[in-house]
Amino acid sequence: MMLLQQFDTLIMALIIAFALLLLTALLPWLISAASSRSRAVREELVEVVGCLRCDYESSKKHEKGDYVGKVVGTCPKDGAFLVVKAIYVERRAQGRAGY
């Protein structure tokens, strides 16, 4: 009985040693896996449209075929040309912010 107990202790010690070794080997992977779980991000292409004469500016969703410098209409304020002044990607985190 005592022999069995001693044998169990030895096996237990070996199992613990093996588990610790495995944990040490997997630790970098576990850390990287935990840190890479980032929140989903939604990307949207936005274009800034502005008047060439006054300070009128508005932003809207990018339309296919638009480029910076393209005339896209007339200014609602003074009737001058409206051009695309910028196109960029806006990133927004999806879902509710954490508390």
Add this chain to the structure above:
Amino acid sequence: MTVGGVKSVAAPIYVVQVVSGSSEIASYLIVLLFLVSLLMNFTDIPQRIQLQRFSSFVRRKLYALEEMEVDARRKSVAYMSSVGIREPSKILEGFIDNFFLIRPVEIEPTDIIRRFKHLIRVRESSVREYVRRVLGGADRSVQYSVETVLEVVSVLRLLNKLVRHYLELGLKYNNWILVMQLAIQMPELVEIARAYANSIDAFTAGIPIGDSAGPLVAKMLVNWRETSREISDGTNLYETEVDGRRIYVIKALGPGSNVGWPGEALEKLVEELGGAVDRIITVDAALKLESEESGEVAYGTGAAIGDIGPEKIAMERVASKYSIPIDAVVVKMSEVEALSPISKKIYEGVVKSYELVKKVIREKVREGGTVVVVGVGNTVGVR
């Protein structure tokens, strides 16, 4: 003592019985550990195991690279079909692996820039001719974009071939150090390949990328107006005024994917003006260090251009010939960001650099003076 003596006689017998049972296993384990330690320390087995581990890691990443290449090929074929190219797959195959450039002899540096410039121009005209032949009378912006898409797929193909080459070389000669180095570099290589693969969407859809920072600043300076004239092949010149200073702005012809010849254009302009230029300001995207934030703006001296030689030296030569101060304004970003559609953060950097250029003009150039601003970079999505 007697009681203790009895105990001391009985106990050792019992302990010896216990230890002799487990000690046999322990002895086996110790011998096993010793043998394993001997094998691990005095043979090549660990290196062989590592070679297998690293090579399987590289192979996994190589599959990812191949997927990117296949995806890029598919997108480029779809784009070429959409602009009216017949047999786009054949055009793609005819371009990949061809149109390479052999660098000029460097051991004799005399006129190396002239030789390099000549080779670059010859290669570019060959590519242009190849695309023009299949595109017919299409718009130049479309032609530039098709050329860029073909170049991107070509880069992805080359990257795949190089990775496979070093992997097979390492396995062939059991060079575990080579395979290990490759494995360590793979995440970075995959990221660069991903940036190239994603850039196809921007080039085909005509969306400005991070590298378009310079042309965007140029366009802001001229209040988004049209060009005055084409000063060099695929490079436009604009004229404007900022607080009583005459400003000449140079940028590549857009909105197709094009970088133009900013060095040659600057050289021509300064010569045309007889060297009567008070300041040259170059604006470009610059690779950031990992510790730096994307969209940061910095100001310095020199020609801000990521050119392999001829264009940059043209800028430096003309500036030094007429002793014109030359400034550099850069927007910091990573390599991935430089090739991806421009983010809001980098766009804010563009606005900051525009303000900085105006500040430099106001503070360092006298009223009535002349300034040349060069917006260096790919003008995709920016007319």
